[in-house]
Amino acid sequence: AKAKGRACYAIFDPVVAQEIISASRLENDLKGAIEKEELTLYYQPIFDLETQMIQGVEALVRWQHPQNGLISPQFFIPIAEETGYILAIDNWVLETACHQMKQWLTLGSNCQFSKVSINISSYQCLQKNLTQKIRKILSTTGLNPSNITLEITETALIQDPDSAIVILNQLKDLGIILSLDDFGTGYSSLSYLHYFPVDTLKIDRSFISNLSKNKEGLEIVKTIINLGRNLNMDIVAEGIETDEQLKLLKQLNCQYGQGYLFSKPLAVDDMNQLINS
Numbered sequence: 137a138k139a140k141g142r143a144c145y146a147i148f149d150p151v152v153a154q155e156i157i158s159a160s161r162l163e164n165d166l167k168g169a170i171e172k173e174e175l176t177l178y179y180q181p182i183f184d185l186e187t188q189m190i191q192g193v194e195a196l197v198r199w200q201h202p203q204n205g206l207i208s209p210q211f212f213i214p215i216a217e218e219t220g221y222i223l224a225i226d227n228w229v230l231e232t233a234c235h236q237m238k239q240w241l242t243l244g245s246n247c248q249f250s251k252v253s254i255n256i257s258s259y260q261c262l263q264k265n266l267t268q269k270i271r272k273i274l275s276t277t278g279l280n281p282s283n284i285t286l287e288i289t290e291t292a293l294i295q296d297p298d299s300a301i302v303i304l305n306q307l308k309d310l311g312i313i314l315s316l317d318d319f320g321t322g323y324s325s326l327s328y329l330h331y332f333p334v335d336t337l338k339i340d341r342s343f344i345s346n347l348s349k350n351k352e353g354l355e356i357v358k359t360i361i362n363l364g365r366n367l368n369m370d371i372v373a374e375g376i377e378t379d380e381q382l383k384l385l386k387q388l389n390c391q392y393g394q395g396y397l398f399s400k401p402l403a404v405d406d407m408n409q410l411i412n413s
């Protein structure tokens with residue numbers, strides 16, 4: 137009788153029940169999202185902090201759900217990772233972002249930038265055929281490897297470092313640019329850093345938001361920038377929201393940055409306007 141009572145409680149807890157229903161419904165809906173053309177890419181410009189020129193754009197996926205409206209990747213990427221559907225999403229993003237970059241390049245002189253950054257999941261990062269997949273996209277789009285930056289998190293690399301290193305080295309040999317995303321938020325960042333052939337460090341937004349709060353916040357960002365520079369890496373600060381943060385980052389000689397202070401992620405039409413303005 138006791139067990140039955142507990143089961144009833146679990147089923148009829150309205151909050152839990154609602155979460156279970158909506159998560160499994162979304163999980164189900166997500167499987168058809170690519171075919172129904174419900175996924176779209178937004179692009180957030182990455183700026184050279186000194187020249188104020190756009191240096192590249194980061195592709196960020198959104199899901200236009202027919203009932204629930206625009207759903208953030210923070211919400212559906214974890215669901216996609218659990219179901220394995222993430223690979224299909226990553227492949228779609230890779231192809232769509234590369235074709236878009238090709239379009240921008242053929243606009244000619246109006247387009248200041250020639251790099252698109254693409255987020256890849258740990259699944260994608262461990263695919264033995266990833267390099268082959270990218271070779272194929274390069275040949276269909278006519279892009280150069282140096283037009284593509286792949287953003288990978290430490291957490292993804294740490295899951296199976298030995299396999300990740302083999303794949304990253306193949307990508308690197310091909311000429312793809314590799315960027316370590318959310319740097320400083322995973323664990324064992326420092327002990328692993330020199331094993332991975334990464335070209336760029338992206339300083340996580342949490343560090344940037346503490347930058348102007350206190351001395352410690354400033355010292356941490358200064359240390360990350362110096363570390364990256366000593367390892368010959370480019371540095372991108374993410375989530376720059378205030379003039380004060382920008383001023384401090386320039387003083388610390390941080391080269392690149394992105395954030396709401398410059399621009400939110402933009403739909404293609406809005407990005408085209410920015411390019412032509």
Ligand code: C2E
Binds near residue numbers: 255
């Ligand atoms: P991320 O790669 O760290 O992307 C940066 C996130 O910060 C984006 O959120 C962006 O919109 C947001 N952001 C940019 N500037 C600012 C700022 O100044 N202030 C604040 N508060 N936020 C800012 P978004 O687009 O919701 O993406 C969230 C995460 O979802 C991404 O974090 C990434 O981990 C994942 N994601 C997004 N697109 C893809 C994708 O195509 N594939 C995969 N595998 N993951 C993706």
Ligand code: CA
Binds near residue numbers: 194255287317
């Ligand atoms: Ca990213």
Ligand code: CA
Binds near residue numbers: 317318338341
């Ligand atoms: Ca990031």
Ligand code: CA
Binds near residue numbers: 318
């Ligand atoms: Ca993040």
